[in-house]
Amino acid sequence: MPNRTVFFVSDGTGITAETFGNSILAQFSAKPRHVRRPFIDTPDKAYQVVREINDTAGREGKRPIVFITLIDTEVRGIIRSAHCLVLDMLGTFVEPLEAEFGIKSNHRVGRFDDISKSQEYTDRIEAINFSLAHDDGQSSKNLDIADVILVGVSRSGKTPTSLYLAMQHGIKAANYPLIPEDFDRGALPSALVPHKKKCFGLTIAPERLREIRHERRPNSKYASLENCRLEVSAAESMMGREGIAWLSSTHKSIEEIATTILRDIRPDRLIY
Amino acid sequence: MPNRTVFFVSDGTGITAETFGNSILAQFSAKPRHVRRPFIDTPDKAYQVVREINDTAGREGKRPIVFITLIDTEVRGIIRSAHCLVLDMLGTFVEPLEAEFGIKSNHRVGRFDDISKSQEYTDRIEAINFSLAHDDGQSSKNLDIADVILVGVSRSGKTPTSLYLAMQHGIKAANYPLIPEDFDRGALPSALVPHKKKCFGLTIAPERLREIRHERRPNSKYASLENCRLEVSAAESMMGREGIAWLSSTHKSIEEIATTILRDIRPDRLIY
Structure with missing residues (x-):
C-alpha cells in the first residue's frame, strides 16, 4: 500500500474522524499517507477538498480513502462526488439510532454550543x-x-x-x-x-x-x-x-x- | 431517552468505541447511561456481558444500544445475540477496505504486538x-x-x-x-x-x-x-x-x- 493517501474530512476538528479512521487503518500492515482537512463546513471548502482528492487519485493512480464526519447534506454530497472510497461514520450509524430513539438527531458532530x-x-x-x-x-x-x-x-x-x-x-x-x-x-x-x-x-x-x-x-x-x-x-x-x-x-x-x-x-x- | 443504557464493548481498551460512540450520541439531546466493558476477548467474558445487557433490557423495558469494537468472530456473534441494537464500527468499515486494498486486515484493533x-x-x-x-x-x-x-x-x-x-x-x-x-x-x-x-x-x-x-x-x-x-x-x-x-x-x-x-x-x- 505505498502511494496511497487517506483523507480525514470533517466539519469540526476532525479528531473523531481521525481517531476512528486510525483504529480501522491499524487493521492493515501498510502505512498510507495521512491528510487532515478539518473545519470543512461550506460547499466552497468542500469543492477545494474534492480537487485535492482527485489530484491525488490522478497522481497516485489509486483512489484515496476518505473518512468523513460531515453533517451538512450538501457538503457531504460534494465530497462523495470525488474519485475516492468514502467511509461515512455518521451517516451509517446516526440514522438507525434516530429510528431506535424515535427522535431526530441534533445534526451536530461531537460539538456543543459551548463545550468550555x-x-x-x-x-x-x-x-x-x-x-x-x-x-x-x-x-x-x-x-x-x-x-x-x-x-x-x-x-x-x-x-x-x-x-x-x-x-x-x-x-x-x-x-x-x-x-x-x-x-x-x-x-x-x-x-x-x-x-x-x-x-x-x-x-x-x-x-x-x-x-x-x-x-x-x-x-x-x-x-x-x-x-x-x-x-x-x-x-x-x-x-x-x-x-x-x-x-x-x-x-x-x-x-x-x-x-x-x-x-x-x-x-x-x-x-x- | 431516560432509562436508556449504552454499552461500549471492546476487546481492547474501548477508547475507540467510546470516542466514536460519544460523537454519535452527541447528535441526540438526551443523555443515556454509559457502561464500559473493555478487554472482552473470550466467549466467557462475552456471555457475561450478554447477561448484563439482557438484564438491563428487562429492567428498563428498552433494548440497550451497544457499540462494539470486537475482532473475534465468535465473541462478536455472542454479543450480537443479546437483546440490543449493535453498532459495529469495525465490521462495517474494515471489510470494504480489505476489498479496496486487496489485502487481508490484521484483525487487530488499534493494538500492536508491543506498542511500548x-x-x-x-x-x-x-x-x-x-x-x-x-x-x-x-x-x-x-x-x-x-x-x-x-x-x-x-x-x-x-x-x-x-x-x-x-x-x-x-x-x-x-x-x-x-x-x-x-x-x-x-x-x-x-x-x-x-x-x-x-x-x-x-x-x-x-x-x-x-x-x-x-x-x-x-x-x-x-x-x-x-x-x-x-x-x-x-x-x-x-x-x-x-x-x-x-x-x-x-x-x-x-x-x-x-x-x-x-x-x-x-x-x-x-x-x-
Whole structure:
C-alpha cells in the first residue's frame, strides 16, 4: 500500500474522524499517507477538498480513502462526488439510532454550543491541574480528594498515566514515588498510609527500567540493572504486603494501563 | 431517552468505541447511561456481558444500544445475540477496505504486538516529558528542539493544550507565560526571541479569564476584571506586533485548540 493517501474530512476538528479512521487503518500492515482537512463546513471548502482528492487519485493512480464526519447534506454530497472510497461514520450509524430513539438527531458532530462551559469539561481541566500539582509526590495536600494515587519506583510510568487519566477521564490522579528510603524503612511513605485504599501500583521489568533510566542518567548506580532489580523487587514486596493492587507497565500502552486502573478503581462518579 | 443504557464493548481498551460512540450520541439531546466493558476477548467474558445487557433490557423495558469494537468472530456473534441494537464500527468499515486494498486486515484493533517498543510510542512519552519540563516557562533550555511554544497570559489554557499536543500527537510543546513585566518592557521574553517562528498564542475573553483566576485567587488584583482586560489587550498587541498567530480559547475545547494549532504549524515530521 505505498502511494496511497487517506483523507480525514470533517466539519469540526476532525479528531473523531481521525481517531476512528486510525483504529480501522491499524487493521492493515501498510502505512498510507495521512491528510487532515478539518473545519470543512461550506460547499466552497468542500469543492477545494474534492480537487485535492482527485489530484491525488490522478497522481497516485489509486483512489484515496476518505473518512468523513460531515453533517451538512450538501457538503457531504460534494465530497462523495470525488474519485475516492468514502467511509461515512455518521451517516451509517446516526440514522438507525434516530429510528431506535424515535427522535431526530441534533445534526451536530461531537460539538456543543459551548463545550468550555460544560461541567464535564471544567472537571477535566480541574483534574489536569490536580494531577500536575500532585505529580511525583510534589504535594501531600488534598490527597483526600484524589480519585487514585499511583505508586511505584521512579520511571515506572506513573506521570504519563496520571496525566492521561486526568485528561481523558477527568480523574484526579496523584502519583507518589516509592524510593530506596521507603524500602530501607520497610514502610509506605507516611503521606500514603491514610489513603492506602485508593493507591494503585505500577511496576516494570528491571531490564526495561534500566534502559529508561540509562537514557536519563547514563552509567549511574540509579540506572544499573542490579539497582533496578533491587528497587523493583522491594516495591513489589511492599505493595503485596500493603494490599495494593498493581500491574506491569512493561508491555502496555498508557491507554491500556489507564483502562485497567479505571476498571479496578471504578470511581463512583463514573458508571464504569 | 431516560432509562436508556449504552454499552461500549471492546476487546481492547474501548477508547475507540467510546470516542466514536460519544460523537454519535452527541447528535441526540438526551443523555443515556454509559457502561464500559473493555478487554472482552473470550466467549466467557462475552456471555457475561450478554447477561448484563439482557438484564438491563428487562429492567428498563428498552433494548440497550451497544457499540462494539470486537475482532473475534465468535465473541462478536455472542454479543450480537443479546437483546440490543449493535453498532459495529469495525465490521462495517474494515471489510470494504480489505476489498479496496486487496489485502487481508490484521484483525487487530488499534493494538500492536508491543506498542511500548514502537518508535511512535517512545516519541510520545518523550514529548510528554519535554512538555512537563517546559511548562509555564520553567526552562528555556532546549527550546530549539520544541515543535511549538505556546504563549499567552497566565491561565489562558496553555498547560492543558501543551500536554494534549504531547500526549495525543507526540508534539514537543513548550509553554511560556506573557507577564506584566513583559508588557511594561514592551518586548517578548528574551528566551522566546530566537524562536518567534514557532510561537503560537492563546488568548481568552477577559470576563472568562476573571472567572478562572478568581477561583485560584479570589478577590485579588490578579483576578480583577480590570487587570484581566489590561493583560489580555497588552498580550494581543504584543503578539500582533511580533507576528505571532493566535486564537481564543474562550469557547473552544482543548481538542479544538490543538487541532487548529497543528493545522497552523504543520510540523514537518507529521504529514498534516
